[in-house]
Amino acid sequence: MDEGLLSPVTVGSDAEVTDAAVLGALVAAEVALSRAWARVGAAPDMAALSAALGWVGAGEPCTTGDLSLPALAAASVAGGNPVIPLVGMLKERAPLDVRGWVHRGATSQDILDSALMLVARRAGGWIRASLRETEQHLAEFAAAHRDEVAAARTLTQHAVPTTVGARASGWLRAVSRARLRLDETLAALPAQLGGAGGTLASFVEIGGAEAAAELPAAYAAELGLAAPDAPWHVTRWPVTELADALVQTVDAVGKMATDVATLSRTEIGELAEGTGGGSSAMPQKQNPAASVLIRSAALRAPNLGATMHLAAALAADERPDGAWHAEWPTLRELLRLALGATATAARLVAGLRVDGDAVARNLGLTEGLIVSERLSLVLTPLLGKDVVAQIVADAGRGGDLRALVVEALEAAVDRLPGAAHPADGVDALLDPAQYTGAAGALTDAAVRDLLATLGEERGIRDPDPDPGAAAGAGGDAAAGGGFDQRGGGDAAAEVSVGSGAAAKVPASSGAAATDGTTPAEQPLDGGDARVDPPDRRSSARAGAAGGGAGSLAGAAGGSGPGGGTAGVAGVGAAAGGGTTPAEPPPFRGNTPVAPSDRRSSAGRRPADSEAHPADPEAHPADSEDRPGGPEDRPDNDESHRTGGLT
Missing domain, CATH: 1.20.200.10 (Fumarase/aspartase (Central domain))
Incomplete structure (x- = not known):
């Protein structure tokens, strides 16, 4: 055997x-x-x-x-x-x-x-x-x-x-x-x-x-x-x-x-x-x-x-x-x-x-070049393709990426919109947390879809939108310069270097809706009580700047995790409650039925109401009513592996 x-x-x-x-x-x-x-x-x-x-x-x-x-x-x-x-x-x-x-x-x-x-x-x-x-x-x-x-x-x-x-x-x-x-x-x-x-x-x-x-x-x-x-x-x-x-x-x-x-x-x-x-x-x-x-x-x-x-x-x-x-x-x-x-x-x-800490350390290994795609999207309309390519190449050979960007902007100051210093917004432009596209929305959608399927099986309602919780869609934009996120799709984002007249470049298609709606938090176990969202890392890791840390960031759509992509953040956060529903049953015919008494995949048994796959009207659901169940044999009895055969 x-x-x-x-x-x-x-x-x-x-x-x-x-x-x-x-x-x-x-x-x-x-x-x-x-x-x-x-x-x-x-x-x-x-x-x-x-x-x-x-x-x-x-x-x-x-x-x-x-x-x-x-x-x-x-x-x-x-x-x-x-x-x-x-x-x-x-x-x-x-x-x-x-x-x-x-x-x-x-x-x-x-x-x-x-x-x-x-x-x-x-x-x-x-x-x-x-x-x-x-x-x-x-x-x-x-x-x-x-x-x-x-x-x-x-x-x-x-x-x-x-x-x-x-x-x-x-x-x-x-x-x-x-x-x-x-x-x-x-x-x-x-x-x-x-x-x-x-x-x-x-x-x-x-x-x-x-x-x-x-x-x-x-x-x-x-x-x-x-x-x-x-x-x-x-x-x-x-x-x-x-x-x-x-x-x-x-x-x-x-x-x-x-x-x-x-x-x-x-x-x-x-x-x-x-x-x-x-x-x-x-x-x-x-x-x-x-x-x-x-x-x-x-x-x-x-x-x-x-x-x-x-x-x-x-x-x-x-x-x-x-x-x-x-x-x-x-x-x-x-x-x-x-x-x-x-x-x-x-x-x-x-x-x-x-x-x-390891995630953040690895994120910084390229010393900013991980956002080189964003640099190309944002700076090429302002500086030209060749200049941007040279910036990236010089940084790849050990140059200071921020200094190279600032230097190029200063050299082209007469072609830049606005009157502020060209360095304004460069830090936000180089912040990886401001260039995660629709990552947050995609995460929320996956969790929301799971809640929907759980709801279909066990009567859980899909969470309703909560109009009160805006997730930082440009919330920190200030008089010093910020960006105006217009959302995703084909919309254009206002981009200014500093705070003056705006130039328009296509916004990232990953930016999500910015109406500030966040679905109510919903526990995965289907209970009525809400679950507090888990703690999230802040600052650069969490993108908590809200998308308004600098005007250059807006050129790529400003779709950081704290920005416009949090339209369904509440659903994602709800999953952190740590609850685990009983295991779903297998199928018999076209109807789900409960699995027979056996240790579950995580070392625990299903709930008694889900413990037996036979017809519930013909057989009690709880495994204790079955001869030969785990409760009827010593822990060291291996006869269940052979069905009692000799």
């Missing part, structure tokens, strides 16, 4: 995809077929058979009792799949009067495909819960660091200013999109029922055309899966779409882990995991172990997805020779990696820390 010795990212997260879990799903698929025959009126009541074979309920694996996994695996070799020997084992245990309805009319692929869809649905619920938890922590992190200015890097080099919050909002968007795609995929996972050649011929012969037409939907309902439109023995969109959604999920958390690992390097030091891994030889090291494990999954998942397409999508005939068989372990491994990577991601983001 694979305990994860060589795949530590999967340890503790793969209970839904073990051989024991697959066996439970296989038995459930067989029992569900017998029950479906009874549901359409073609067979007697199956209560006795259900009890004898460990039926628990729709969406649940059966308890497997004394079925031996090693014996079943050994017997599977002869026929090439485990269903053939399993049918014999189940018939031996079934009541004599209904024994003939076990596997009635089905082919092995009907049972195995349906069982794997059940496994995927249940595992997908836990993946989804971990993604939701990751989204929440990312939203809180992004809001807390919304205005913390950092260096954006392109092709490994410093490029322009960004914010820590904007970077995190990108992670959040990717995780949210992956979850949405996974939601759609899980809801559509169908049962499989086609008979030997995918024509339902055996079912028509056994029960008649009417019963055979009703049987696939009845079978799907018994399993808690979507009803198939038709048999999909060799039309493998369910498994290729599932594989693609899983790869996208691992991609999303893998990108985040890659950034965290890079930014936690000793020479960068901007981020740190809450609990770093150690080194056996170098005790001073705090390795980003969680990021490393997530990356290990992200590097493996795409090849597994490719295998699914090579095998499933190119299936030959009405049942392929080997391609179908290649799907099984590949899909299981993809599920394992997604389970482990997302659970690890939730823990990673929950403890992620920012070293603000």
